[in-house]
Amino acid sequence: MRDCxxxxxxxxxxxxxxxxxxxxxLRGWIAGMMRQRGVECTADEVFITNGNxxxxxxxxxxxxxxxxxxxxxxxxxxGIQQVTSGRGAEVIGIPVDLATGVDVEALEAAFSRxxxxxxxxxxxxxxxxxxxxxxxxxxxxxADLAAHYQVPVIExxxxxxxRFSGTPLPPIKAFDQLDQVFYLGSFSxxxxxxxxxxxxxxxxxxxxxxxxxxxxxxxxxxTLIQRAVxxxxxxxLLEPHLTHLNQVHCERRNALLEALQEEFGESATWTRPExxxxxxxxxxxxxxxxxxxxxxxxxxxxxxxxxxxxxxTGGHRSAMRLNFSALPAEALRDAVQRLARVMHP
Amino acid sequence: MRDCxxxxxxxxxxxxxxxxxxxxxLRGWIAGMMRQRGVECTADEVFITNGNxxxxxxxxxxxxxxxxxxxxxxxxxxGIQQVTSGRGAEVIGIPVDLATGVDVEALEAAFSRxxxxxxxxxxxxxxxxxxxxxxxxxxxxxADLAAHYQVPVIExxxxxxxRFSGTPLPPIKAFDQLDQVFYLGSFSxxxxxxxxxxxxxxxxxxxxxxxxxxxxxxxxxxTLIQRAVxxxxxxxLLEPHLTHLNQVHCERRNALLEALQEEFGESATWTRPExxxxxxxxxxxxxxxxxxxxxxxxxxxxxxxxxxxxxxTGGHRSAMRLNFSALPAEALRDAVQRLARVMHP
Numbered sequence: 025m026r027d028c029x030x031x032x033x034x035x036x037x038x039x040x041x042x043x044x045x046x047x048x049x050l051r052g053w054i055a056g057m058m059r060q061r062g063v064e065c066t067a068d069e070v071f072i073t074n075g076n077x078x079x080x081x082x083x084x085x086x087x088x089x090x091x092x093x094x095x096x097x098x099x100x101x102x103g104i105q106q107v108t109s110g111r112g113a114e115v116i117g118i119p120v121d122l123a124t125g126v127d128v129e130a131l132e133a134a135f136s137r138x139x140x141x142x143x144x145x146x147x148x149x150x151x152x153x154x155x156x157x158x159x160x161x162x163x164x165x166x167a168d169l170a171a172h173y174q175v176p177v178i179e180x181x182x183x184x185x186x187r188f189s190g191t192p193l194p195p196i197k198a199f200d201q202l203d204q205v206f207y208l209g210s211f212s213x214x215x216x217x218x219x220x221x222x223x224x225x226x227x228x229x230x231x232x233x234x235x236x237x238x239x240x241x242x243x244x245x246x247t248l249i250q251r252a253v254x255x256x257x258x259x260x261l262l263e264p265h266l267t268h269l270n271q272v273h274c275e276r277r278n279a280l281l282e283a284l285q286e287e288f289g290e291s292a293t294w295t296r297p298e299x300x301x302x303x304x305x306x307x308x309x310x311x312x313x314x315x316x317x318x319x320x321x322x323x324x325x326x327x328x329x330x331x332x333x334x335x336x337t338g339g340h341r342s343a344m345r346l347n348f349s350a351l352p353a354e355a356l357r358d359a360v361q362r363l364a365r366v367m368h369p
Numbered sequence: 370m371r372d373c374x375x376x377x378x379x380x381x382x383x384x385x386x387x388x389x390x391x392x393x394x395l396r397g398w399i400a401g402m403m404r405q406r407g408v409e410c411t412a413d414e415v416f417i418t419n420g421n422x423x424x425x426x427x428x429x430x431x432x433x434x435x436x437x438x439x440x441x442x443x444x445x446x447x448g449i450q451q452v453t454s455g456r457g458a459e460v461i462g463i464p465v466d467l468a469t470g471v472d473v474e475a476l477e478a479a480f481s482r483x484x485x486x487x488x489x490x491x492x493x494x495x496x497x498x499x500x501x502x503x504x505x506x507x508x509x510x511x512a513d514l515a516a517h518y519q520v521p522v523i524e525x526x527x528x529x530x531x532r533f534s535g536t537p538l539p540p541i542k543a544f545d546q547l548d549q550v551f552y553l554g555s556f557s558x559x560x561x562x563x564x565x566x567x568x569x570x571x572x573x574x575x576x577x578x579x580x581x582x583x584x585x586x587x588x589x590x591x592t593l594i595q596r597a598v599x600x601x602x603x604x605x606l607l608e609p610h611l612t613h614l615n616q617v618h619c620e621r622r623n624a625l626l627e628a629l630q631e632e633f634g635e636s637a638t639w640t641r642p643e644x645x646x647x648x649x650x651x652x653x654x655x656x657x658x659x660x661x662x663x664x665x666x667x668x669x670x671x672x673x674x675x676x677x678x679x680x681x682t683g684g685h686r687s688a689m690r691l692n693f694s695a696l697p698a699e700a701l702r703d704a705v706q707r708l709a710r711v712m713h714p
Contacts, residue, residue: 025378025386026374026375026378026379029371029374029375029378030371030374030375033370033371033374034371040563041370041561041562041563041564042561042562042563043562043563044563074419074587075587075588077584077585077586077587077588078586078587081585081586081587103584103585103588106584106585107585110585216386216387217386217387217388218385218386218387218388218389218591218592218593218594219386219591219593220565220587220588220589220590220591239422239448239451240422240426240448240451240452240455241422241423241426241586242419242420242422242423242426242565242587243420243422243448243565244565245565246563246564246565246591246594247563248563248564249563249591
């Protein structure tokens with residue numbers, strides 16, 4: 025990345041430091057990659073963002089008024105809660121099957137409410153916090169429901185390229201016939217968070233309004249960073265980077281799952297993600313992971329995110345999100361032993 | 370800047386690419402610089418932003434509801450209109466004296482309205498688009514009015530360091546006794562827009578809410594860029610850069626003013642800014658600069674921003690904003706001759 029930034033500044037000089045429209049070659053590269061994933065789109069349908077949180081902010085400004093209905097998974101990323109309930113929307117939480125993803129019958133019931141929900145936000149792959157991915161059948165069905173009930177679906181996908189086993193799945197957006205699905209992708213998890221760079225595939229007709237909202241928020245994304253990322257991509261560096269990254273993540277997930285089996289075999293259940301960063305573990309019995317958090321951090325020096333932090337309905341008090349990406353296998357095994365001492369002393 | 374980015378990545382490696390809290394040494398440097406300008410503040414009162422437009426977005430989310438009263442200068446930056454009327458506020462436009470800045474009597478009348486305005490946004494130095502700077506006396510008075518009427522004043526200051534003549538003036542924030550003034554500063558105009566980096570000096574008690582709003586919008590600013598800018602600053606490179614930049618700007622302003630005198634001596638009036646980027650010219654007679662814009666661009670290949678674009682009350686149809694920063698003196702003289710052919714053929 026250092027070399028890419030250096031090359032861009034040497035080549036483009038002041039042009040890489042000025043105000044600038046979205047960098048066309050980057051938009052083109054992203055459009056090509058999305059087409060390979062089954063999403064019909066052109067470069068001018070690719071809208072550059074500072075990452076998915078900004079994409080969510082823009083779309084909630086576009087689609088959501090205070091008091092409107094917003095549909096989300098019953099346990100979901102806190103940043104999604106911030107752009108829905110945090111902005112005065114009434115939130116409907118949909119149950120999630122931990123093997124196949126969101127319950128589409130419950131989703132249809134929510135979509136058919138009067139007044140109609142104004143948007144739904146779903147995480148298709150390696151869900152944060154649940155670790156589950158939607159089946160292909162459910163993706164197709166969700167796109168159909170969005171079209172049938174005219175409820176815009178925002179597909180928040182920072183993780184799908186972090187797959188280390190199983191078959192890559194097409195985004196929900198690949199099944200979108202009537203421009204009811206907004207796709208959000210990000211370089212934060214596949215390259216580096218410091219880039220503050222992501223993209224949105226949006227219906228072409230809405231791009232002027234989306235651009236106006238974006239400009240009112242913070243004008244534009246750094247053209248230096250857009251050019252440097254495009255340099256990285258056009259050198260063919262992403263694929264070997266992802267291969268390495270996902271191999272490391274796979275070893276770490278395996279270590280975490282094995283340690284969970286050893287330490288919590290009888291006393292908890294957990295998801296077995298084929299990629300991403302997170303395992304969702306639910307403890308048997310009446311254990312409150314919020315209540316134990318301080319002890320875990322202070323006494324055992326191990327941290328997790330309590331399940332209740334993700335719940336939009338006040339549930340999941342005995343669950344927790346475990347991140348396997350940041351520690352080597354040995355440290356993960358040690359961490360799970362520490363967790364076990366806290367959870368069943 | 371290339372060397373600074375390179376040095377940071379060599380020194381900090383992965384830490385410069387990860388999620389990260391605001392970079393403490395940068396906050397410390399900014400606090401020191403603001404203290405030199407008369408603003409009592411510590412590093413932990415410096416909030417890092419992606420530039421002043423984001424600062425305005427955050428503060429309008431903090432302070433403004435749809436239907437609330439917002440006070441702005443009668444002609445002001447379009448980005449300020451976006452975060453006020455663009456978000457459903459009722460806007461009060463205050464007249465501006467082109468020699469001394471905003472009319473403080475009219476400002477007091479607006480501040481004393483019932484219900485109270487929820488915020489005022491003022492540009493203290495080298496106003497965009499008017500080019501005027503507030504006198505010291507008016508700065509003091511505005512801080513006093515903010516305190517007396519409990520109307521928060523947002524001081525949007527991207528330009529004050531672009532001074533090439535006259536005496537630097539303390540910000541309004543320097544006179545703020547009761548934490549009613551929010552100061553917004555930016556590296557966009559003094560270093561490079563591509564950095565997408567600015568700062569806010571905010572009352573300490575509000576920082577948790579400001580942080581929560583910022584995180585919900587786009588999480589954080591790039592730690593790589595924060596570290597690179599701090600590297601640039603701590604090497605002492607800003608002062609010589611500004612000296613050079615302002616010298617160039619001064620020559621260009623002089624060329625623009627001389628050309629205006631030659632071509633529009635009898636048929637227009639204009640401001641004579643001691644810094645910044647903009648001159649505000651008002652044509653005599655019944656000339657509509659919106660109506661002439663297409664002709665100027667298409668026939669004479671010269672562009673300006675029509676005055677009406679900045680007006681919150683529908684005025685200034687015969688005015689225009691001229692930017693002297695981007696062209697060398699000879700090109701500016703040529704541009705003014707082209708303008709003259711359009712405006713009085």
